[in-house]
Amino acid sequence: MRVSEQEWKEALAGMYQGHIGFDIPMSEHTSLGIGGAADVFMTPDDPLSMRNLVALLGKRKMPYMTIGRGSNLLVLDGGIEGVVISVNTFSRVEVIRQAGDAVELFVEAGVPLQKLVNFCKDNGFAGMEGLTGIPGSVGGAICGNAGSYGYEIKDVVVSVAIMDAAGRLDRFKGEGLEFGYRQSGIQPTDIVLSANLKLRTDDKDAVAARTEGFFREKKAAQPISLRSAGCVFKNPDGDFAGRLIDEAGCKGMRVGDIEVSSMHANFFVNAGTGSAADYTALMEKVAMTVQQRFGITLEPEIRLAGRA
Ligand SMILES: Cc1cc2nc3c(=O)[nH]c(=O)nc-3n(C[C@H](O)[C@H](O)[C@H](O)COP(=O)(O)OP(=O)(O)OC[C@H]3O[C@@H](n4cnc5c(N)ncnc54)[C@H](O)[C@@H]3O)c2cc1C
Known part of the structure; x- marks a missing residue:
């Protein structure tokens, strides 16, 4: 059953900070520029608003899905029933620990992956270089174990903070998340809020040279300036x-x-x-x-x- 704009506002009054949009064309939120409208598109400002929203959706048995930057998504022409939740306001990146050459970062799910790659490049942190040029968010990269040039995000994940369909927030170790080739065990109703990532300090110029080298290769091999959702099909075993x-x-x-x-x-x-x-x-x-x-x-x- 469609819930009216007024009902939404009343149900969430005092419990939710953030944007709410109705009948939002998903073509505006996907790199392909394709997709029918989402009934409701919500961008919570903080974890408490996210929790209250998820709890309300659970109570009303309304379907929802989370979106990052929509760069791996084909939204069908009939649009999305229920609520699309964007994590794009969750955008902090911080160094939380540094000892010897080990560095640990706290990164929120809405951070564009390229912004994180650039942060690492600018600080001489090694481990993300091959992920340059991937246009998604950190949350999307973790859900699909994004990778290229032999790098996969799983290799730097220490732990991931996930909110489940009941609004419970838990932190899971990377090893427990069943990462595989372009997949993870993260469920469609799970919402990735942040991750802790481990990197190594290295010579700044060397990190920059590797990152820029991979970017040049990518630009020469992929139509990165055109509207696409990246690779359509997975590589079969032993082939491309x-x-x-x-x-x-x-x-x-x-x-x-x-x-x-x-x-x-x-x-x-x-x-x-x-x-x-x-x-x-x-x-x-x-x-x-x-x-x-x-x-x-x-x-x-x-x-x-x-x-x-
Ligand atoms: C030009 C181009 C080049 C690309 N090159 C590569 C490449 O080299 N390697 C590669 O792996 N991919 C590549 N991609 C694909 C894409 O960029 C990645 O898969 C990226 O990690 C998707 O992130 P996103 O934020 O856009 O996810 P979305 O497309 O928004 O979502 C993808 C999936 O993840 C889920 N999801 C997203 N965020 C969250 C969250 N916070 N919590 C829970 N679920 C979430 C969504 O529900 C959906 O199922 C490329 C795409 C383009 C357009």
Whole structure:
């Protein structure tokens, strides 16, 4: 049942600080620029408001999902039922411990990953260099164990603070979070609020050189200035989805305004006013072509959300 704007305001009065929006197009909150409207889009200002919000949603049995920077998300054209919670106001980064060459950072979930990479670069902290150029948030990176050039965020995670669907806040050690290739054991109703990360001090110029080197490689290999959600499919064991898609002849394949990038075949770009229906149709077409050519089933890396 749809809850009116007035009812929301009354239910949360005195319990919630932050922004509330209604019927918000998710195309405004995803790197692909695609997606129907979220019934409600909320950006709590602080953990207490987050807890009160989650408790209210639980009491009313309303569905919700958390979003970072929407750079790994395909929101379907029918939009999102219930509430989308943004953690983007949770944006602190602090050095909490430094001993010998070991450094521990406290980082909130809404911090853009690139901002964290730059913070590490500017301070000579090693461990994040290969994650440069990944456009998501720290929370999104932890949920999907973002990685590139042999670096994965799991390798620097000490612990993660997670709020569950009952509004309970707990801190979990990295080892217990079942990180795998572009995945973690973090549940869809869990909300990542912050993490403690371990890095090493190193020569500032060396960290900068590695970070900038990886960024140059990324820029040369991926269409990072175009609208995409990064890699569409996971790499199958021992191979690369991009190579398979390219060799199956799919570069330039198009449905509506969604096109297989001619620069990197595992990126689908929105060349204008593409829809989620176009995107999923292109995914099926490409996956079927690869299946027929190589007998390999590609699994999606991007996350799908919402109603078709
Ligand atoms: C040009 C480009 C290049 C990219 N290159 C890479 C790459 O090299 N390597 C790589 O791994 N990825 C890459 N990506 C994909 C994407 O940037 C990463 O997956 C990123 O970590 C997603 O973070 P996000 O904040 O945008 O997550 P979102 O897209 O907002 O969300 C992704 C998933 O995480 C969940 N989530 C997000 N934040 C939270 C939270 N705080 N609490 C609970 N759940 C949450 C969402 O519900 C959703 O299921 C690329 C994307 C683009 C557009």
